[in-house]
Amino acid sequence: MGNVPTITVNMDEKCKECGKGGATPSGLCLVCVVKAMKGKLMKTPTGRGFAAKWEAAQKRAVKEAKRQHPKAALTAISLFAGGKP
Numbered sequence: 001m002g003n004v005p006t007i008t009v010n011m012d013e014k015c016k017e018c019g020k021g022g023a024t025p026s027g028l029c030l031v032c033v034v035k036a037m038k039g040k041l042m043k044t045p046t047g048r049g050f051a052a053k054w055e056a057a058q059k060r061a062v063k064e065a066k067r068q069h070p071k072a073a074l075t076a077i078s079l080f081a082g083g084k085p
């Protein structure tokens, strides 16, 4: 509660992936951030780097969840897998 993660968008910064204005600290705009999170093919090293980091973070989170709450993790994993295209 009261600990909502925020994303800063710098409107003067151009997205490294698509070149549109408004980039997050990752160098990507929100549209490209979502693309990378969905596992879409990224065109630039920045985009691919973000996608790789995201994937690693997901794997870490799953590993940690399994360790702490084996039952809950299984439910979360099946939801995550089911939500993937």
Ligand SMILES: [Zn+2]
Binding pocket: 015, 016, 017, 018, 019, 020, 028, 029, 030, 031, 032, 033
């Ligand atoms: Zn973009």
